[in-house]
Amino acid sequence: MVRMVSREPTTTFVPNRVPQNSRSLSGFTLIEILIVIGIISMVMALAMPAIEQVTRQRVLSTCRRFIGTIRTVRNDAILLNQVHRIGIDFEKKVWWVDAQRQFQLLETEETLAERAKKRKGQEPPPSTFSLAEKFSKKPIPFPDSVSIDGVLKEKGGFQKEGVVFIYFFPNGYNEPALLYLNRAGLEINESYTLSIQPTSGRVDFFKLYVRDFDAANA
Numbered sequence: 642m643v644r645m646v647s648r649e650p651t652t653t654f655v656p657n658r659v660p661q662n663s664r665s666l667s668g669f670t671l672i673e674i675l676i677v678i679g680i681i682s683m684v685m686a687l688a689m690p691a692i693e694q695v696t697r698q699r700v701l702s703t704c705r706r707f708i709g710t711i712r713t714v715r716n717d718a719i720l721l722n723q724v725h726r727i728g729i730d731f732e733k734k735v736w737w738v739d740a741q742r743q744f745q746l747l748e749t750e751e752t753l754a755e756r757a758k759k760r761k762g763q764e765p766p767p768s769t770f771s772l773a774e775k776f777s778k779k780p781i782p783f784p785d786s787v788s789i790d791g792v793l794k795e796k797g798g799f800q801k802e803g804v805v806f807i808y809f810f811p812n813g814y815n816e817p818a819l820l821y822l823n824r825a826g827l828e829i830n831e832s833y834t835l836s837i838q839p840t841s842g843r844v845d846f847f848k849l850y851v852r853d854f855d856a857a858n859a
Contacts, residue, residue, distance in 0.1 A: 696786040696824045703787050704822055704833055708844045710776065711835075714738055715842040717775070718809040725809045726770065728780075729789060731802050735780035736789075739770040739806075790821040790829040795854065807837065815839055819851060 710727070717740070718725040724741040772778070783789060791801035795817050809815040817839040823832035829850060836845040836857040851857045 699784050699786050700822055700824055700833060703784060704835060704846060707820065707822070707835055708846065710738065711837060711844050712842065713776075715809045715813070715815055717773075718811055718815075719813055722811045724770075724811065725773065726806045727809075728804060728806050729792060730780065730804050731789065731791075731800075733780070734783045734789070736783070737780040738773040738776040740773040741769050742771055743769055786825050788823050788825045788827075790823045790832045792821070793819040793853070813840065813842070815842060817854060819854065819857060821850065 714725045714727060717723070721740070726739045727736065728739060729736045791799055792805045792807070793799045794805070794807070797805065807816050807818045815837060818837045820835040820837070821829055821832040822835065823829065832850050834847040834849065834851040834857070836847065836851065836854075837843075838845070845857065847857070
């Protein structure tokens, strides 16, 4: 008698072998990397002039706004018979316009220093100035691409830290000052200059850095 034995068919799996000369599809060759770097460089070379033009226009727009504000502040000081001032905070990168609520003689730095000694440990007296809401209800920030590189005044000298004020009086006189506006990240010798004349209120605009008042009035 012949005995029949059935067997299940078996399947043998043979792993795919990757040829030794094949390359991983997830990697990049040196030539491909150089091509990408070249494309990025070309795009940046084309974009940089446009970016510089935009930031330059923002600086010029800020200069025009300051010129208009200075003229208006001077006129308001005369018409309203109130002392006005433009304040600039270098740390916070903001500016604003104040008006004096009630007339009071402005004190010199020496007088303020003596009062500070006498009032040591006491609260300073309240300011007679308040924000002129005609111009803005809160301090105005400078655009991100614009920097204020400093202010030069005859009495206070050059200042680029803390808070500086430029005063405008009812008799038409204002403090002479040089304002330096620039594109963010550049040196001060590349800045634009606004020169505020003391008696006429005229504002001269220079597309360059003006070192002092003599150069501005030359």
